Amino acid sequence: MSPDEARRRPPTAQQFVLAELRRAITTGRLRPGAPIRQDALAEEFQVSRVPLREALKTLQGEGLVTYEAHRGYFVETLSLDDLREVYRIRQLLEEEAVRRAVARLTEADLGRLAAAQDEVERAAAADDVLAMATANRVFHMTLFDCAGMPRLARMIRTLWDTTDAYRSMYYGDAGNRERVVKEHRATLDALRRGSADEAVTTLNVHRDHAVAELEPYLNV
Amino acid sequence: MSPDEARRRPPTAQQFVLAELRRAITTGRLRPGAPIRQDALAEEFQVSRVPLREALKTLQGEGLVTYEAHRGYFVETLSLDDLREVYRIRQLLEEEAVRRAVARLTEADLGRLAAAQDEVERAAAADDVLAMATANRVFHMTLFDCAGMPRLARMIRTLWDTTDAYRSMYYGDAGNRERVVKEHRATLDALRRGSADEAVTTLNVHRDHAVAELEPYLNV
């Protein structure tokens, strides 16, 4: 990994702040429902409120925060119904993405997917929760990108972002990590055989496990 | 319609600018691919660049403009493939919305839909293109909102926004206006009978007509 590739502060303050805000929200440091005080955060991140507000506008578009004129931004609360809705929409969009991807999958694509899966297995073996979440995402997004529908892929990414906060909880459990590895293998197998139906089914099961596992956390 | 509901300048400059920008882009005054010069637009709209940039961030989230750090915003170009992709995603999401809506539809909902359809017919009879586009949107969104899935409805709205520019072209044709009226009647009928399948089919036809009609415009 090149030296300045890691932890290089992005070229614009708003990109830096955007990344920091995402972390703060998804790690729960900014609690759901809590108002976002611009002055305090701007000072914490050592920037003015202007780039902070632009970053918040981006997050608003992604649904991570809500906005009311003259009242400001608030961390979006994710109710159980919201979680179910997000996963239902994901199911619809991801099924489409997978079917298209299967129809276009090249050997090179399969190679990339296998490499992504290796990384998942490595992270699972090391019990590295963060790496696991990252590698899992790479695996899925690699597949979705193969569909050749950039807008669709972008929408799916946004939906993933919405529930990122809860994904790390999921991977905190060793049993879940183990299961994910197996389910990925099954998916990869279906993809290699070019069976869209099986891939879709496998991924649906995969997703349903996740949502079932997460539901208990939502009864705050 | 209440007096101050029409043409009241929104309470914040960014909301005002956002609406103006949408119009400028969707009417084609800002050409696809063209860079967005903040100084010029800010002066035209009589605001500073700060609210303008926040509005642009919103549009970026919606995919109407793209952004490159230090180079600025550009009006997104919609290729034929993009158009097809947007409509395909709409089909997926709207089918889900309609099915859920049918399962929950109340008499009051049907009344609202009928009222929306009256407005569509009135606009069509008056050959009012703009009113037609507005009323059509109200009709569909009323239905989608009945699904009780707010995020889904929001995503569908965003997708509609993406192609708003072309919708007014579509309604410029009298034959299209006439057809839309009929297709809406069929949809409303299916909804009254509680037939989700028929409603979905009708709307799919409706949508496919629109995309087929629009394709010629995309060969710029």
Next chain:
DNA sequence: GCTCCGTATTTTGGATCCAATATTGAAAAT
């Protein structure tokens, strides 16, 4: 005690100004 109202404070919205970066154009070197 409770509500209502008006003021003080906090917080957001926006304008202006300056800095950083990108683009343009012209002169110099090959």
Next chain:
DNA sequence: ATTTTCAATATTGGATCCAAAATACGGAGC
């Protein structure tokens, strides 16, 4: 003539300051 370099210009990014709105607070009235 073509390419390169470098300065001039245009454009975006961000900080600071002020205005506008919402919220919090405290007292008067009931």
